[in-house]
Amino acid sequence: MRPLTLVQAVNDALKVEMRNNPNIVVYGEDVGLEGGVFRATVDLQKEFGVKRCFDSPLAESAIVGTAVGMAIAGLRPVVEMQFCGFMWPAFDEIINHVSRYRNRTRGAITLPMVIRFPYGGGIRALEHHSESPEAILGHVPGLKVVIPSTPYDAKGLLISALRESDPVVFMEPKRVYRSIKQEVPEEAYTIPIGKASVVMPGEHLSVVSYGAQMKEVTMAASRLKEQGLSVEVIDLRTIYPYDKETIVNSVKKTGRFLFVHEGPISYGIGAEMVTMISENLFSSLEAPPTRLGGADTVFPWPRAENHYMLTVEEIMSEMKRLINFVP
Amino acid sequence: MFEKYDPQEGKILRIMKEDGTLEKGIEDLPQMNNEELLGAYKLMILARETDEWAVSLNRQGRLPTYAPNKGQEANTIGALMALRNDDWFVQAFRELGGLLVRGVPLHQYFLTWHGNEWGNHYPTEKYHILPVAVPIGSQFLHAVGLAYAETYKGTDKVVISYIGDGGTSEGDFYEALNFAGAWNTPNIFYIQNNQWAISVPRLVQTASKTLAEKALSAGFEGVQIDGNDVMAVYAATKMAAEKARKGGGPTLIEGVTYRLGAHTTADDPTRYRDEAEVLKTHVPKEPLVRLEKYLRHQKLLNDELVEQLKKEAKAEAIAAFEKAEKSPDPTLEDTFKYMFKEMPPLLKEQLETIKSRRQIGGQK
Numbered sequence: 226m227r228p229l230t231l232v233q234a235v236n237d238a239l240k241v242e243m244r245n246n247p248n249i250v251v252y253g254e255d256v257g258l259e260g261g262v263f264r265a266t267v268d269l270q271k272e273f274g275v276k277r278c279f280d281s282p283l284a285e286s287a288i289v290g291t292a293v294g295m296a297i298a299g300l301r302p303v304v305e306m307q308f309c310g311f312m313w314p315a316f317d318e319i320i321n322h323v324s325r326y327r328n329r330t331r332g333a334i335t336l337p338m339v340i341r342f343p344y345g346g347g348i349r350a351l352e353h354h355s356e357s358p359e360a361i362l363g364h365v366p367g368l369k370v371v372i373p374s375t376p377y378d379a380k381g382l383l384i385s386a387l388r389e390s391d392p393v394v395f396m397e398p399k400r401v402y403r404s405i406k407q408e409v410p411e412e413a414y415t416i417p418i419g420k421a422s423v424v425m426p427g428e429h430l431s432v433v434s435y436g437a438q439m440k441e442v443t444m445a446a447s448r449l450k451e452q453g454l455s456v457e458v459i460d461l462r463t464i465y466p467y468d469k470e471t472i473v474n475s476v477k478k479t480g481r482f483l484f485v486h487e488g489p490i491s492y493g494i495g496a497e498m499v500t501m502i503s504e505n506l507f508s509s510l511e512a513p514p515t516r517l518g519g520a521d522t523v524f525p526w527p528r529a530e531n532h533y534m535l536t537v538e539e540i541m542s543e544m545k546r547l548i549n550f551v552p
Numbered sequence: 553m554f555e556k557y558d559p560q561e562g563k564i565l566r567i568m569k570e571d572g573t574l575e576k577g578i579e580d581l582p583q584m585n586n587e588e589l590l591g592a593y594k595l596m597i598l599a600r601e602t603d604e605w606a607v608s609l610n611r612q613g614r615l616p617t618y619a620p621n622k623g624q625e626a627n628t629i630g631a632l633m634a635l636r637n638d639d640w641f642v643q644a645f646r647e648l649g650g651l652l653v654r655g656v657p658l659h660q661y662f663l664t665w666h667g668n669e670w671g672n673h674y675p676t677e678k679y680h681i682l683p684v685a686v687p688i689g690s691q692f693l694h695a696v697g698l699a700y701a702e703t704y705k706g707t708d709k710v711v712i713s714y715i716g717d718g719g720t721s722e723g724d725f726y727e728a729l730n731f732a733g734a735w736n737t738p739n740i741f742y743i744q745n746n747q748w749a750i751s752v753p754r755l756v757q758t759a760s761k762t763l764a765e766k767a768l769s770a771g772f773e774g775v776q777i778d779g780n781d782v783m784a785v786y787a788a789t790k791m792a793a794e795k796a797r798k799g800g801g802p803t804l805i806e807g808v809t810y811r812l813g814a815h816t817t818a819d820d821p822t823r824y825r826d827e828a829e830v831l832k833t834h835v836p837k838e839p840l841v842r843l844e845k846y847l848r849h850q851k852l853l854n855d856e857l858v859e860q861l862k863k864e865a866k867a868e869a870i871a872a873f874e875k876a877e878k879s880p881d882p883t884l885e886d887t888f889k890y891m892f893k894e895m896p897p898l899l900k901e902q903l904e905t906i907k908s909r910r911q912i913g914g915q916k
Contacts, residue, residue, distance in 0.1 A: 290694060290697065293700070297682065318690060330683060333674050334676060367892070379756070445684035
């Protein structure tokens with residue numbers, strides 16, 4: 226065990242699995258010599274050589290499209306999209322091939338591969354560097370979409386992704402890439418994809434979130450605890466296929482549900498979750514199942530980004546409103 | 553390797569002329585022997601009869617939309633005959649001839665066009681074939697990845713991938729060429745320039761004089777060949793493959809051919825081209841008639857044999873379609889079962905809900 230940041234844990238997962246599996250190749254823009262703009266792939270080229278970790282020409286559709294071919298021929302490509310906003314040229318390949326190949330060949334051709342990229346705002350980045358497109362990806366049949374919120378989870382989830390039989394989109398919360406350190410084992414370990422985790426047990430309200438947003442959500446819940454209000458906090462961890470069981474069990478207990486995410490609220494992950502809770506637990510709810518999310522606006526430039534991001538106070542006040550809700 | 557056939561100088565690689573006689577100065581090119589040529593002819597007949605039967609089945613309402621290969625058969629048959637069975641074959645959607653060279657059962661081909669995903673079932677341990685790619689051009693990127701992987705594994709396998717002249721306008725085409733050049737992968741990129749992208753003629757796609765010369769910007773050779781000449785297709789592919797196996801990198805081949813049929817059965821070419829002109833200018837150049845002329849000159853074919861081969865091919869096409877038509881429809885479970893290796897609980901629940909709504913399996 227040693228303390229690692231989330232981005233170091235990503236690097237560590239790649240390293241231990243590349244030692245285990247000679248078929249893993251890592252490539253993308255600047256991932257080789259430089260080790261990625263966030264250093265997620267640092268030192269991989271040094272240890273594994275230029276054949277296994279390399280800089281590709283700058284074209285995202287080709288990065289993902291060539292990975293499709295590599296996966297078909299038996300490799301396990303791990304490709305990096307430098308920022309979420311640069312993923313869109315590759316969306317054609319993702320939506321038309323990556324997600325469909327197993328189904329359209331009736332299992333004859335499968336694509337074990339990982340597409341990783343940093344997502345989300347709050348780091349005063351340039352235009353096109355701050356979006357949260359997970360709802361769009363979660364809506365594509367055939368994709369697994371994973372978002373860790375801690376260094377420990379990042380390593381375990383990424384190793385699971387690197388052992389999956391199907392393609393995984395692995396979105397990394399860049400706002401917390403370096404903000405937290407956590408003890409992370411040196412050896413390989415896995416955290417199952419499709420399983421949420423109960424981060425703080427509680428009685429009065431179930432709050433579910435994921436990724437960087439978990440930071441404000443747990444802070445809000447901790448502060449309410451000091452005021453004697455008990456909030457159960459769940460980290461979704463996998464956007465698709467999501468862990469319905471853990472969420473439903475929690476809301477059965479608390480009778481109140483809040484989903485919090487950074488991305489735009491309309492047609493967002495929260496919309497899906499609130500619907501799911503309404504359909505399954507309508508008669509046992511004590512407050513309207515509710516979502517908090519970003520506005521349906523273009524993500525603002527750095528000087529205005531604080532207008533977009535949810536604050537701890539806002540989340541706290543919504544939690545309180547739901548706990549005190551009287552129909 | 554293709555120095556003598558610089559597309560920018562208007563040179564085109566051709567071995568067999570329209571009248572079935574051979575060009576001069578072709579001795580140093582890879583040649584097909586008589587047995588191979590007769591074999592190619594038989595496959596061309598089978599492809600042609602299958603194609604015509606498929607169009608007729610569509611008219612009878614027994615086959616949904618179908619994209620014919622008529623007139624382009626040499627581009628795939630010659631090329632795949634020049635390759636090994638363990639080389640990768642990446643289809644666009646007019647490559648029936650190549651599937652026949654690889655021994656794919658004809659009823660499987662019909663399954664695809666009949667609307668059954670099992671037609672795309674090409675297990676990689678058995679075939680080195682990627683199924684039809686509907687999003688134009690996207691398959692070229694897969695071809696580069698396959699080639700990278702083979703080099704990574706240290707094999708000498710090569711990858712041939714197909715695209716149409718319209719497809720060369722897609723970004724994926726340029727990106728694939730660029731990646732292949734940068735990575736020096738063993739790719740053979742084959743353009744079936746059939747002059748039409750549905751209704752849009754080749755001249756509307758690009759100001760470039762040839763499509764072959766687009767390889768130059770990616771740093772490797774491009775060659776324009778007569779795609780209706782099975783010997784030229786074979787020779788160019790063989791040379792490109794030998795180069796690639798030795799680490800010489802990719803080649804772009806532009807097979808100049810002509811789409812004698814419609815884009816698909818849903819298309820009506822009389823809206824945008826003069827069919828009399830097609831008959832006058834393009835039918836005489838077509839690959840089947842040309843090879844037939846050559847084989848007759850060589851006394852390898854006569855009227856009787858031609859008739860017999862046509863009859864046999866037609867019977868084979870009819871039987872193959874019947875087998876495909878009679879095969880069971882995919883089940884509701886099938887549409888769920890192949891989404892992931894293990895069906896996630898969310899999908900299981902959706903499947904059960906649909907079954908119970910529709911009272912499948914006695915449930916309410």
